[in-house]
Amino acid sequence: MRVAGEKTQALVLSQWARDASRLSIRVAGAEVTGGTTLRLLGVSFDRLLHFGAHCNELRKKMRPRTAHLRRMTGRSWGLTERQLRTVANGYVRGALEYAAGAWLPAASESHLTLIDRELRAAARVVTGCLASTPSHALMAEAGLPTAHMCRDIRAARQLALAASLPAGDPLRTLADSSPPRRLAATLGWRDRGREMFARLSPGGEPLIIEERLHVSAPPWQDGGEVSFHLDVGPDGSRDRPPELRRRAAEERLESFPADATWIWSDGSAEEGVHRGGGGALIVTHDGATREVRVAAGRLCSSTRAELFALRAALEDLTSTPDRDTARPIIICLDSKAALALLKNGPTAQRTPVAADIWKALQGISATGQPIQLQWVPAHCGLPLNERADGLAKEASALPQEDTPIDVTTVTRAAARSASARWREAWPDGWHREIWGSRLPGPVEGEDRCSAIDVHQLRAGHWSCSEQYLHRIGRRPSPGCEQCGSVRCPAALCRVCREEADTPRHVLLRCPALAGRRLARVGTIHPTVTELQDDGVVAALAAGFRAQLSRLATPP
Incomplete structure (x- = not known):
């Protein structure tokens, strides 16, 4: 084998910057100088294996894909929400998934936050939610996992794949070993995968991974009678x-x-x-x-x-x-x-x-x-x-x-565990009152405008709300330029003028919509959990907009 020195890269993995200074080696007659990053098969490695440079490249790759997704959201001709979710998970999130088992478990928290920011942008396209929407409600309504969830799932899958290899395989030997870590602040797929395995086995018993099928039947073999x-x-x-x-x-x-x-x-x-x-x-x-x-x-x-x-x-x-x-x-x-x-x-x-x-x-x-x-x-x-x-x-x-447990089962169990931990960490609030720890599905049977109203109302930030518009400074009044108080006169519901038109008021208490509630739910005092029905929320939102339209129309 002949080594091409002009194509060789060098990188020092160390917590000390002085270890990486003035690195120079000679390969096949060519001088190779150590750099701050090393690119291998589309992944950029840095000195501390925090993958900051790689995450920045991913953000640049995800942004145009999110823009493409946005162009598919026409209100009269665009994709349905189920289709938008599919494109967001496969096309936008697909950029994140490339070689994720190698780098995602080791990425630092700050860099994962940057990836989450791009995922939230895609979630806003899918749902039509506002920029101020709480992140947990936004991601739940869009049906998109966070980068932290993807990290844990990928680590568990990578460890399970390595454990399913035959004894003596180098990757399995690496997965079974416990060498001292040179980068103390960096966890890789092996350590994070073991953490996930421990969550999947609360009793402490080790998970026995089924050895994968290495030799399948030849394609010419007949199945018989x-x-x-x-x-x-x-x-x-x-x-x-x-x-x-x-x-x-x-x-x-x-x-x-x-x-x-x-x-x-x-x-x-x-x-x-x-x-x-x-x-x-x-x-x-x-x-x-x-x-x-x-x-x-x-x-x-x-x-x-x-x-x-x-x-x-x-x-x-x-x-x-x-x-x-x-x-x-x-x-x-x-x-x-x-x-x-x-x-x-x-x-x-x-x-x-x-x-x-x-x-x-x-x-x-x-x-x-x-x-x-x-x-x-x-x-x-x-x-x-x-x-x-x-x-x-x-x-x-x-x-x-x-x-033994197969790799697919371990991966799905890790996904359920990561999703459950994320949902348990949701803060108390309007969205959690409606869903508890459940995940909402896509809005079915509604047009794009109605689906956006459903998501925004359940997430707690509605663009049609006077209280919300006053809070962000879009509805100033002579007595108050901008405030977040629901008791402010500028935040009163324009339909009933009784209290601020928060999503709770619109969906559960506004007297102008009592007839709509009675027709859809059978009572003028529905429970919060009945708002899980997309049709109920869409009907109440349409009724509220109709009342506002009557107010805006001169007699």
Whole structure:
């Protein structure tokens, strides 16, 4: 290998500036002078690894993207709010995500604040909120995570990815080691990832990360005689009554051979994210049954628990001596996501549990047994499915400490943890009264103007409010140029003149809107939590504007 000295860069990592002064080395006959930053694969490193220069470059990259987003917000032709959120998360925030696992966990607090400033600019475009809107309400209404949340999530994901590598891999060795830190004030992905792992495991037990699937099935490999059925007809949809769903499932199941071997599997997870368990019921042609229970991990989704149950059932079936290989096998699951994942075929699987299931299916199919996997609706009264569900709930109580957790599950758990910590830190106020610790979704079914009113009213800063305009100096009066008091006469509601037209007054107390409240909510005194309904807030905002329009129209 020939080293190009003219392309070589040098940087000293040290807390002492004198270590980096007058650095000069010779590489391949060229003199290389140490600089203040070093650029590697699009990331700018500095002497203290605070990544200030890189964050400044990111800000320059995010600003034009935010401007592009702003051009998509036409009131008559622009994108819907759900689409604006998608563009903001993928296009604007995408600039932040490049190589974030390497630099974001180590970035200093002051530089993360600069990134948050650009994210708030994108959030104002999505929601139409004012510049003075509290940051927590603004980011919540826009559905955008903060830079600090992204940092914790990326650190946990990077550590999980490193831990999923085989033993002896250099990156895994680095993740498992604990060398002394030369830069005492800088934390990297390893230390921040361990902090996140500790939050995800309050009991102190270490998280065992599942080793990733390093060798997938070759693309020419045939799936064998395995077929998938992901519906039972139109009556099987969730909006149909349980009786119709059960009848549709029974009619579909009657079309299968009666003398087949049946596997009914199900997965369970507390709140869909904790203590996973898989249960399966194996019914042979002569009516004999076997029960299977398996722990799926302390952090687990119901889909992953279902895959654990199916793998355990197939292992139990194939390990049975003298099993009947002349009869077909019917597998019934109530997780459409798990079936859709497996239906992609053996070459598309990216997790060991799914790959193991396909190996078992191919092994059974090689003996000449046809296999059919059928989705059945859950909780509609199918007896065998209910028994499998009970087994899964029993399995969730099994010891979970030794069950490995995959990288995707750890990343999602870290995202939930970071979001929960952020929401718990919200200050008390109007927005928290409405939402508590929940996150609002996008405003649906309203035009852009109405959606902006909804966001501004729930965030507490409304551009139509006299009190707000007086506070920022846009509505001075002879007696008061500008103040923030809600008792100031210049801040009185122009419709009722009873008190300041704060969002609380407009939505809950203004007597001129009593009829609108009664029509929308059924009472003239709605609760604060009823303002979570976008339509209610939009209707009251439209009613208030109509009252102002009447006042402005001469008789």
